Amino acid sequence: MICILCKKHTNDVITKELRGGEKLPVFYCKRCDIGMLGQELSGEELKKYYAGKYRKIASPRLGFATNPKELFETAIPFQQDRVRLLKKHLGKNRRLLEVGCSAGMFLWHIRKYVKEAIGIDYDSRSAKFAARKCGCKTYDKDIERTDLEKKSFDIICAFQTLEHVKNPVDFIARYKKYLKPGGVMAIEVPNLRDALVYAYDLPNHKKFFYHISHTWYFSQKSLQKLMKQSGFRGEVFHIQDYNIFNHINWIINDKPQPSFSPGLASPVVNFRKNIELKIKSEISRFVIKMDESYKNKLSDLKITSNIFYIGRIK
Template sequence: MNCPLCGQDRTNVLTDRLRNGEKLRVFHCPECDLGFLEERKDEAELKRYYRNEYRKAYKPDVRGQADAERLFDSAVGFQQDRVARIERYLRRDAAVLDVGCSSGAFLFHIKDKVKEAVGVEIDPEAAKFASERCGCPVYTDYLAETPLAKRSFDAVCAFQVMEHVGNPLEFLLQLKDYAKEDGLLYVEVPNLRDVLVSAFDLPNYRTFYFRSAHLFYFSERSLRILLDQAGLEGDFFYSQDYHLVNHLNWVLRDRPQPRAEDGMGEPAFPVRPGTDGRAEAALNGFLARVNREYKELLSELGMTSKIGFIARRKREANG
């Protein structure tokens, strides 16, 4: 199986079993450190899938449904890192495009910081909710099929989207087309070097991590190659959503918590009702400090749950 990024024909198999029991292989290229699914849908199949089927299989609450409002509620409180990373670019006269905006959690936080905030989301229910909740235009076609003008946005964002597309290089080039000459691309994807995959022996997490909806799995090395091929240059970041208690749950039990929110934000001990307030504050203060140190350590090791970059056109490619 040839690597779709670098063409290398010497690949190995990362897994032959995915989430929900699906039997598909994920290959790994040791040359560029890219993971990729052996069978990938074409563009028409992908559009049908994300409009009609995706949220039936992948949802923030394993016990319930994932309607647009539930998706928004599960994500809107956890956008601080994303906003902080780009906030200095969010001028009052700026235009920002969020590709794959889901139900609008990120748009909700930036809409009042910029002149124009626009979304693209092919799930019609999520797009409708995002537009109404955020007061922003949200288009329900692929980016190239919208009436949006190229080179019209100061920032083009895509969070947890590029792993779903059929051709990551074409996707990056398309995002680049819609950024202004000096505009930036802000992209975030799951990290192939996620510590629960790369450092711990957790068979259930491994199948939980690999899924048929993710066609590609990126590391910093593979992303740097992609940026170079797309004529982009920028700075990388590592980001950890899930906290220490969530990871301890996986390490000790090798199974997920019921809701995504349970593993995000600030962890807290389940103290008994009536516990002395000073003791509760001290215990949870200790847990918060350890959690911050843990996340910092994962960033230093490059083993966070997410990796991404903020990039611009290469200087020599300008003009």
């Protein structure tokens, strides 16, 4: 396979099996530290996939189809890191576009900090839901087929989107045209160096981590390289979404929790009824502190679940 960043050939493979047992290789370029799914879907096939089948398999509850309302409600509490990292770029005169806005959970938070927030998602049910819920304009088609004008946005965001696209180099180039001079691009993707796959020996997690809808697996190095080649200057932040209980569950059982919400929320201990308040509050406080400290450690070591890039056009 030819690496999309350095254009050199590689035969190295990170895995030969994906989530659900599908036998497909993920190739790896060690010069760029990027994983690449060994499967060629055309742009049209991908669009069709995200308009339909995707949400039947990518659901907050493993094994159950989902809908925009459920997506919105499960993800709405977990947008703080994104808002916090973008804060200094926001303002009442700014126009923001989110590509891959899903049911609008980020738009809902961000709309009050900017002049206008607009979303795009190929899943038209989600795009419609987001528009209704957030009072934002949304589109369910390619940006080139909308009435949006080039050089009209101060900020363009794509969260958990770049790893799905046909070609990330083309993707960034297409959306860059819609940024004003000096505009900001914010990208969040899963981290190829997530502790669960990079640091711990968890064979089942490894099969779970690599899956058919992720065409690209970025690390800090490859994401920086892509953005630099695309004409941006910026930095990568390491953010951890899953909590320490979720990781302990993986470490001990090597299997996922049945639903992602408890793993993303603050860790919760179930106490017996009528237990003394002192025990309850001190243990809870300890657990929250432990979780914060674990997440900070993962971030220092750059082995968090997600990497977040913010950069400006050079």
